[in-house]
Amino acid sequence: DTAVSQTPKYLVTQMGNDKSIKCEQNLGHDTMYWYKQDSKKFLKIMFSYNNKELIINETVPNRFSPKSPDKAHLNLHINSLELGDSAVYFCASSWGLAGGYEQFFGPGTRLTVL
């Protein structure tokens, strides 16, 4: 069984469109995250949710809006897509917020904006 799953795996779209990426974890974790990994492989945290509450909101454009309907799901909606949004987006989850808990990553969504 997949622990952290994301859909879609690939997303190719035009500039200006709106798109969503879905994430689900079946590990029973309390905390979920969204990361952006650029072409240089740097993993940058975007958002963190703990029990459906937004905890960390790094400096990302407000075109990005996370939504957590329950603690097993954290979706990412992106409005007015731009070329610079092209990257791999990873969802992750852990037992607690930061602390000593490892994060488990989803397979990633490769977003290409044309």
Next chain:
Amino acid sequence: QKEVEQNSGPLSVPEGAIASLNCTYSDRGSQSFFWYRQYSGKSPELIMSIYSNGDKEDGRFTAQLNKASQYVSLLIRDSQPSDSATYLCAVVGNQFYFGTGTSLTVIP
């Protein structure tokens, strides 16, 4: 200054050699340290965690932590071509910070 810095790669070692990956961090209050491995096109996967000063060994992998020097390293003994990947250091204080990664190639 970035919160977590890793030695710049890429790093190439011959098969059977020891690969040494280094990481320094800026937050003295950091308490948890992780090494992740990421194969090309895949997601990061945890290979080692370390929480206290000293060495921690797991098979061919040894993590070393020195909080006074704000330094954590990963040694891979008897390197195999299957170890070729990007290695990410993660440091946790009040937040999870990843380094920029070091690309390792093990040459058969």
